[in-house]
Amino acid sequence: MSVIEIKNLYKIYDGSEVEVRAVNGINLNIEEGEFTAIVGPSGSGKTTFLNLVGGLDKPTDGKVFVDGIDVWSLKSRKLIDFRLHNIGFVFQSYNLIPVLTAKENVEFIMQLQGWSRKDRIKRTGDLLKAVGLADRMDSRPAKLSGGQQQRVAVARALASKPKFVLADEPTANLDSKSTENLLDIMEKLNQEEKITFIFSTHDARVIKKARRVITIEDGRILKDETK
Amino acid sequence: MLFSISWRNVWRNKLRSAVIIIAIALGICAGVFSSAFYKGMADQRIDKAIKTEISHIQVHRPKFRQANDISQFIPEADELAARIGEIPEVSGVSSRIIIFSMASSAETASGVKISGVMPGEESKVTNLHTKLIEGNYFEEERRNPIIVGWKLAEKLNVKMGSKIVLTLQDIDNNIVAGAFRIIGIFNTANGIYDESNVFVKHEDLRRLMELPDHSAHELAILVEDNELIRETQEKIQTLTGNLEVLSWTELSPEMNYLNEAMDLFMYIFIIIILFALLFGIINTMLMVVLERIKEIGMLMAIGMNRLRVFMMIVLESIFLSLTGGVIGVLMGGGISIYFETNRIDLSMWGEVYQDLGYDPYVYTSLEFSLLVNVTILVIITGIIASLYPAYKALKNDPADALRIE
Numbered sequence: 311m312s313v314i315e316i317k318n319l320y321k322i323y324d325g326s327e328v329e330v331r332a333v334n335g336i337n338l339n340i341e342e343g344e345f346t347a348i349v350g351p352s353g354s355g356k357t358t359f360l361n362l363v364g365g366l367d368k369p370t371d372g373k374v375f376v377d378g379i380d381v382w383s384l385k386s387r388k389l390i391d392f393r394l395h396n397i398g399f400v401f402q403s404y405n406l407i408p409v410l411t412a413k414e415n416v417e418f419i420m421q422l423q424g425w426s427r428k429d430r431i432k433r434t435g436d437l438l439k440a441v442g443l444a445d446r447m448d449s450r451p452a453k454l455s456g457g458q459q460q461r462v463a464v465a466r467a468l469a470s471k472p473k474f475v476l477a478d479e480p481t482a483n484l485d486s487k488s489t490e491n492l493l494d495i496m497e498k499l500n501q502e503e504k505i506t507f508i509f510s511t512h513d514a515r516v517i518k519k520a521r522r523v524i525t526i527e528d529g530r531i532l533k534d535e536t537k
Numbered sequence: 538m539l540f541s542i543s544w545r546n547v548w549r550n551k552l553r554s555a556v557i558i559i560a561i562a563l564g565i566c567a568g569v570f571s572s573a574f575y576k577g578m579a580d581q582r583i584d585k586a587i588k589t590e591i592s593h594i595q596v597h598r599p600k601f602r603q604a605n606d607i608s609q610f611i612p613e614a615d616e617l618a619a620r621i622g623e624i625p626e627v628s629g630v631s632s633r634i635i636i637f638s639m640a641s642s643a644e645t646a647s648g649v650k651i652s653g654v655m656p657g658e659e660s661k662v663t664n665l666h667t668k669l670i671e672g673n674y675f676e677e678e679r680r681n682p683i684i685v686g687w688k689l690a691e692k693l694n695v696k697m698g699s700k701i702v703l704t705l706q707d708i709d710n711n712i713v714a715g716a717f718r719i720i721g722i723f724n725t726a727n728g729i730y731d732e733s734n735v736f737v738k739h740e741d742l743r744r745l746m747e748l749p750d751h752s753a754h755e756l757a758i759l760v761e762d763n764e765l766i767r768e769t770q771e772k773i774q775t776l777t778g779n780l781e782v783l784s785w786t787e788l789s790p791e792m793n794y795l796n797e798a799m800d801l802f803m804y805i806f807i808i809i810i811l812f813a814l815l816f817g818i819i820n821t822m823l824m825v826v827l828e829r830i831k832e833i834g835m836l837m838a839i840g841m842n843r844l845r846v847f848m849m850i851v852l853e854s855i856f857l858s859l860t861g862g863v864i865g866v867l868m869g870g871g872i873s874i875y876f877e878t879n880r881i882d883l884s885m886w887g888e889v890y891q892d893l894g895y896d897p898y899v900y901t902s903l904e905f906s907l908l909v910n911v912t913i914l915v916i917i918t919g920i921i922a923s924l925y926p927a928y929k930a931l932k933n934d935p936a937d938a939l940r941i942e
Contacts, residue, residue, distance in 0.1 A: 357940075366838055366936040387842060394840025401939065405835040409545035414538065421538050422840055470840070 312375075313473050313506050314340040314363060319372035321358050321529070332358040333369070334529030340474070343504040345497065347511055347520035355529040356510035357478055363508070364476045365393050377473060394422055398467030400477035400509075404459040406451040412438060412462045413447040419469045437465040441495050457488025461495060468505065477509035481516055493519045539845060543852035546825070547860070557821045558861040561915070564810040565865025566872070569911060570901070572803035573873035574881070577902035579799040582895050583792050588664045589725050591785045591792075592631075592757035593766050594773060596621075599781045601754055607636055607746065608708060611780065614753035618658070620776055621758060626769045628761050629661030632753035634742045638705035640685075640735060642693035649689065649735050651703060653742030662759045665723055665736065671697050672721030681741050683717035686731030687724045695719060703735075707747045715745045728891040807911055811918045814858075818922035822854050826926040833930050834938020847927045854923030855916055862915030866908050873903040 321333040332355045340346060348356050361367035363374055365381045374381045376396055384392055393399075406415045413434050420430045438444050441461040443454075451459050460480060467475045477496075481489040497519055499505050509516065517523055525533040547554050587593060596617070601609035611617060611632075618630045634653035639646050656675040660666045665684070666674040675682055683701065685693075695701055697719055704714045717737060725731055743752070760769045766784050774782045786793040826833070833846060841849075880898040883890060890897045 361936045361939075364838070366939070390837065390840055390842045393838065394842075399835075399839050401835065405832070405939075407542065407832070407836070409542055409549060410538075414541075418538055419839060422845070466839075 312339040313342045313344075313377060314338070314508075315373075315375040315378075316340075316363065317373045317375070319359075319362060319374065320370045321355075321362055321367065322370040331529045333362060336372075336526075336529070336531055338524070338531065338534075340506065340508060342506055343500065344506050344508070344522055345500045345520055346506075346508045346522040346524060347517050348508065348524050348526060349510075349512055349517055350526040350532075351512065354526045356526055358529075359526060360476050360478050360508070360510055364397050364399065365389050394419070394470060396473045398470060398472035398475035400460070400463045400467045400475060400480045402479040402482045404451070404456070404463050404483075406459055406462055406466070408451050411448045411450055412443055412454065412458075412465075415451070415462055416465045416469050419466055423470055433469060434465075437468055438462070440499065441465045442491070455488070457484050457491060460484060460488070460492055464492065464496060464499075468499065472505075474506035474508060477507065479510055479513075481511065481513050486515070489513065489515055539849055540852060543849050544856050546849075546853050547856045550825075553821060553824070554857060557817055557857060558864065560817055561814050561858060561861025562864035562868060564814050565807075565862050565911060565915065566869040568807040568810045569866060569869025569903075569907065570872050571806060572907055573869070573876070573901035573903040574899060575799055575803060576904065576907075577877075577900050578895055579795050580902045581900065583796060585725065585727065585896065586789060586792055586894075587785050589668065589727070590663070590730060591788050592662050593760045593763075594758040594770050594782060594784050595788055596756040596758070596773065596777055597754065597781050597783075599779065602781070605635065605637055607706065607748075607754065610634075610748055610752045610754050611756065612749060612752050614756060615751040617777065618753075618756050621756065621773055624769060624772050624776075626761050626765045626772075627758055629658065629759040631655060631658040631662040631757045632739065633659075633755040633757060634739060634746065634748060634752075635754040636705050636742070636746065638703055640689070640693065641702045641704065642695045642699065644694045645692070647689060647692055647732070649703075649733055651705065651742060652734065652736050653739040654736055655739045659736075659757075662757045665725070668723040668725050669721045670724045672719070674721055675738060677720055679718060679720065681715060681717040682720040682738065684721035684723060684736040685719055686734055687722050688728055688732035689735065690719070690722050692732060697722065703737075703745075705746065707745070709747065713745055715741070717741075726891050726896045727894045728888070729894060731891075803907065804910070807914060811914055814861075815918050815922050818854060818858055818919065819925060821857065822850065822923055822926035823929065825853065826850065826930045830930075830933055830938050831941045833933050834935040834941075837933065838935040838939060843931050846930055850927035850930050851920055851923040854926070855919035858915050858919030858922065859912075862912055862919075865915075866911055870903060870908055873901045876901040877903060 316336055316338040319333050319336040323330040323332060350356050362369050368382060416434045416437055417430045438447055441464055443458060443461055446454060446458060481492060493516060496507055500507050522536045524531055598609040598611060600606055614632045618632045621627055622630045631654060636651050638649060638651050640649045670687060693701060699719050700716050702714050702716050707713045760766050770782055770784050837846060877900055880900055882898060884897045
């Protein structure tokens, strides 16, 4: 079953001199439980594509359906709510809330969703354990390494039980050991909990782990390979 | 958690927050202390006017106050005073004969208000007997003793034991004069009062003016408690029938206005301080928002709605303002409480203050409601200061914000 259906998606920036087609007519289906890498050189449109799918950037044309819901037909307030309940985000530069501890960062999103305190505490513990940070729960981001911060970000992305996780170059700022570690965790969660992961990357190690690799260039799909 | 995030955000840039918190604290401290200072000054002025001059309630014939018409006396004043004195809330009643006249020394003359008082009764109503700087309060059995203010004594160039002549009109409109010997000089710390008031014995003045026995122009009444004035006034009115019974706020409306004006002035002063601080808080909050554009974009991306983002900024601004405000209120309150019992000496400018009727030694007067209201005003300032920065935050596009390196 398709979690995400993308139909004739365009994002065109009208510059004063040149028109930039960041996403230029993409059609794509992502099935539940996929572990998909969007690859391509810098400026190929990977991040823009993820932003369109994640409901952060409005497409010039085309439609994005998540579980049959036309994402861009939603009004601004509903769209934020939709993101909160359906999409998990992992950013290149972690983007944790610096004044909250690892535990609070993960809990925060569940609080936005209105979870009970008891359930929040249990799930936070489970998730931080799953990403190997059970002993760093009370540390603030500044006290964690880049790899640890990104693992907290993964736990946060999963906290809301999203339909899929969008990860924009999640390993770009990590060393090889942290990258390996993070990929193992994401792969394990994907296999054991059937969580759909879509990540943009040009990191060969990530591409190697992905079971589906979609290559984008100049805003178009160049290749779509399933291993 | 929103409260927790906002509170912790205040302390992210400790130096910047500390600077604005100190500015707010000092501003509020100055505002609270100034308010307590001026309120103390006004309260002392009113208290002095009540205890030295007006008393709480006065009874007159209805036309007496219009032109100080001496023929408008209360015939059986002594009996009425005794009946008023039986009211439980009344702590003292003094019957007075009042006339505006001329006091002359060998060198010069001056217009004065002569009050003929019964010393024993008067000392239960006013505190003039405690304000003597020389002599005594009608303790000597002399003929025609008089007590004068230090400023009048200076003006007439007289001293203790000197004679002064009071020239006045009797009840039949004849001009009469009486020689009085100074047995006491008072200083109420109100220059105007001390220059224009003299006190003689009730019977001496009554005899000189040929007023009937037991008569008086004025009954001055002191009540146990300020809160009981209205109630006591009604009781006295019932006893006195057609006589005019007025409280100090009606007798001296300018004192009441002073009280109200001082309250208003205090709040205007504090609002001006807060208005100046408002721009400092806006500036700080704008820096906060502009510095955290990416973070706010991330929060909106992961699903924090606009209302929560707005509340987060508003709460941060309130916490920032309130921290400074509470410190300022505590500091200002503490200093004001200290000076409630330890006087502030303004005697260097004493003459100026005394000429205006104010005491050169000021005790502050702090009202708890002032502290509560200032705290509320600080919260309102914090909310107002957050509106523009919060609007800037909400204008943020998450996708654009996340692109910021």
